[in-house]
Amino acid sequence: MSRGHQTQEVRRVRTPRRGEIPGVVEQIMGHGKLKVRCADGHIRLGRIPGKMKKRIWIREGDVVLVKPWEFQSEEKADIVWRYTRTESNWLERKGYLKL
Template sequence: MPLEEIEDEAQELRRLRMPRDGEVFGIVEQLMGASRMVVKCKDNNVRMCRIPGKIRRRIWIKAGDIVIVKPWSVQADKKGDIVWRYTRPQVNRLMNQGVI
């Protein structure tokens, strides 16, 4: 591996984004198309989530990915936006820390 890739991975592990106020962890269960997906959240709600336009082309999400979901103010238990997707090394670190 080139040195740049090693530094990028180390930097990803150093700064893990955690859920802020009102945000929850979730696991993507099913892709629905049109940048919408079904996500099972840690608060035991299954939400229809969408990827906002500002991150739509920057991240690619597949079934089984761990994400941070921000529930909508209206229909908070049924709909939400995906704010962040964790990479595999980040997920492993969260599991080792006991966060998820």
């Protein structure tokens, strides 16, 4: 196997559940906070929960799944999942991602 070639494993793509909205990271704010443009048209301040902080690295342009807060739901949300490029392409083809 060559060094630069990685095999793609087939796995299920996590689809948005009730109350979750896909979005694209626009800006990294620092201290585990991101500015996310959500599919419903709102720009929210996303917070990376502690259990995800060291495990997953999120960059600008990544497609993420956010769960808006109970209060201030138009402004703030928690990051629930980060999609890979292949998964985000699949979501776009299936109509889950309308950005």
